[in-house]
Amino acid sequence: MIEPPAYLLLSAILFGIGVVGVVARRNILIILMSVEVMLNGVNVAFVAVGSYLGDATGGIFAFMVMTVAAAEAAVGLALLIALYRIRETIDITELKVLKW
Amino acid sequence: MFLGNLGSLRYFLPEIAVTATILLLVVLHVASNRRTSAAPALLSLLGVGTAILLVGVSPAGGGKSIFEGMAAYDGFAVFFKGLTSLATVVVILMSMDSTELAGRSQAEYYIFLLATLLGMFLLSSATDIVMVYLSLELVSIPSYLLAGYLKGKEDSVEAAMKYVVYGATASGVMIYGFSLLFGLTGSTQIAEIGRSLVAGKATLPMLLAAVMAAVGFGYKIAAVPFHMWSPDVYEGAPTPATAFFSIGPKAAGFAVLVRFYYTVFASPTPGTGIWHLTTSVDWPLLFAVLSALTMTVGNLVAVKQNNVKRLLAYSSIAHAGYMLMGFVLLSSAGIEAILFYLVVYLFMNLGAFYVVVLVGNGTKGEDIADFSGLGSRAPFAAVSLAVFLFALTGIPPFSGFIGKLYLFAEVIHRGVYWLAVVAALNSVVSLYYYARIVKVMFLEEPKDTAALPVPAVTRAMLVLLVAPTLILGVYWEPVARIASNSVKMLAF
Numbered sequence: 001m002i003e004p005p006a007y008l009l010l011s012a013i014l015f016g017i018g019v020v021g022v023v024a025r026r027n028i029l030i031i032l033m034s035v036e037v038m039l040n041g042v043n044v045a046f047v048a049v050g051s052y053l054g055d056a057t058g059g060i061f062a063f064m065v066m067t068v069a070a071a072e073a074a075v076g077l078a079l080l081i082a083l084y085r086i087r088e089t090i091d092i093t094e095l096k097v098l099k100w
Numbered sequence: 101m102f103l104g105n106l107g108s109l110r111y112f113l114p115e116i117a118v119t120a121t122i123l124l125l126v127v128l129h130v131a132s133n134r135r136t137s138a139a140p141a142l143l144s145l146l147g148v149g150t151a152i153l154l155v156g157v158s159p160a161g162g163g164k165s166i167f168e169g170m171a172a173y174d175g176f177a178v179f180f181k182g183l184t185s186l187a188t189v190v191v192i193l194m195s196m197d198s199t200e201l202a203g204r205s206q207a208e209y210y211i212f213l214l215a216t217l218l219g220m221f222l223l224s225s226a227t228d229i230v231m232v233y234l235s236l237e238l239v240s241i242p243s244y245l246l247a248g249y250l251k252g253k254e255d256s257v258e259a260a261m262k263y264v265v266y267g268a269t270a271s272g273v274m275i276y277g278f279s280l281l282f283g284l285t286g287s288t289q290i291a292e293i294g295r296s297l298v299a300g301k302a303t304l305p306m307l308l309a310a311v312m313a314a315v316g317f318g319y320k321i322a323a324v325p326f327h328m329w330s331p332d333v334y335e336g337a338p339t340p341a342t343a344f345f346s347i348g349p350k351a352a353g354f355a356v357l358v359r360f361y362y363t364v365f366a367s368p369t370p371g372t373g374i375w376h377l378t379t380s381v382d383w384p385l386l387f388a389v390l391s392a393l394t395m396t397v398g399n400l401v402a403v404k405q406n407n408v409k410r411l412l413a414y415s416s417i418a419h420a421g422y423m424l425m426g427f428v429l430l431s432s433a434g435i436e437a438i439l440f441y442l443v444v445y446l447f448m449n450l451g452a453f454y455v456v457v458l459v460g461n462g463t464k465g466e467d468i469a470d471f472s473g474l475g476s477r478a479p480f481a482a483v484s485l486a487v488f489l490f491a492l493t494g495i496p497p498f499s500g501f502i503g504k505l506y507l508f509a510e511v512i513h514r515g516v517y518w519l520a521v522v523a524a525l526n527s528v529v530s531l532y533y534y535a536r537i538v539k540v541m542f543l544e545e546p547k548d549t550a551a552l553p554v555p556a557v558t559r560a561m562l563v564l565l566v567a568p569t570l571i572l573g574v575y576w577e578p579v580a581r582i583a584s585n586s587v588k589m590l591a592f
Contacts, residue, residue: 022265057282076268
């Protein structure tokens, strides 16, 4: 059996990849995917801790996170399509109708 | 002692009323082919009105933990439920007036509005990190849709897209912080986490958890540096939705912020009304710095805005900064000051947005230039807006002054002088940009001198919003008493 620290390290790495993706990429589709990677990093941590403690809460929390992630992706993609119809681009640096 | 699921239902009536209304609206939306009728608006008014009544007559004896410890039923939650549903009623009336939303599907709009309200109810009573996360998302996801409701209009969709990206990232960071807390303590109950952390020694993960949770909550209340979404969203969203974002989710964000940090990272000292830190994480200092930054950035950037909605967005960021001052003091008087300020802010801010909707309907614009000569075109609306703006500045005898007085008095009482000085300087800056709108309204010649029509309902609503703004400036004691009673029941 692999000890929890290994899983927590994996979780931190996944989360880090997600954060870098959100910050560095310009394609909104990729940014939304990076957010999913972040959330999956969180899921790994919850499941690992839950199984280590023999507590089902961790796994249940992971399911909740997945549900929310699906809802968020649905709304995000719907808006992305609405945006693409108007702008014909999904590059986040092109979103500058509104700026200070 | 946790109440079981069935036993909790009688403490859950406002939420049930709102849920039932949402379901009815869905049925109505499917059944009716007249997408623009006023029925959904009236139905949601009825639903939220029922919720307010149920909040008002809710059973006494606070401090109950309902649904097996998922949520709290206490005066603090009841206060925020009342506040957010009151704001929703005003926003529904404002939406009925707005020409921006006319011609678009009505039922869906009100479904999103009420779903956000349900999320705010749950957020202000959540006592379990699972519940905090789910209700935060229940506030966020319908908000994205509200912001992008003017589909086909470039800035509305762009605002919503930015909102989704910021919101999803911020809540992702927050939940990573929660996973650290779960790993450290093995519990998802915030009270239990607080008790376990007292004995804990792992400083770095705790610091990370505190900071990461601050990202999620800070995004919800639009505190600098997590405020970047808010000006764009406020400008792009339909004006009634903007008014809603500026008070509803912000108030609920403050509720969960206070409940979370005061339970997890602090513990009350019995009999003094003071909390003490239970861990070595100095989060009050972190939030004091955020508070100073938030009000300074909000006010300084507001100075050079030309779009009134965007100006009010920065103003609302600045006000979040003022309210954060009460949060860092670790005293019940500080929280009381936040609650009182939120009540005052509700009336003056929604009032200001009401006039923006009115002017937007008449001129199809929201720039400061569109307000020129409003004093002669619609004197009553112009005078009301002037009252709201001076109240937002915090000038006596308006209610905003009393709100600020409570905050400043407690900041000085707890000896955080530097923060009081920063806030006082900020208030001076804010006078400049609020007064600029007043000057344009009364001293500049309008391009179009025709009188601006003010419908009777709008007039009545303005009176209803001006009255508390003036009355709370001279007779505020009842509201202050409600606020202080609501804080007393915070701990359970």
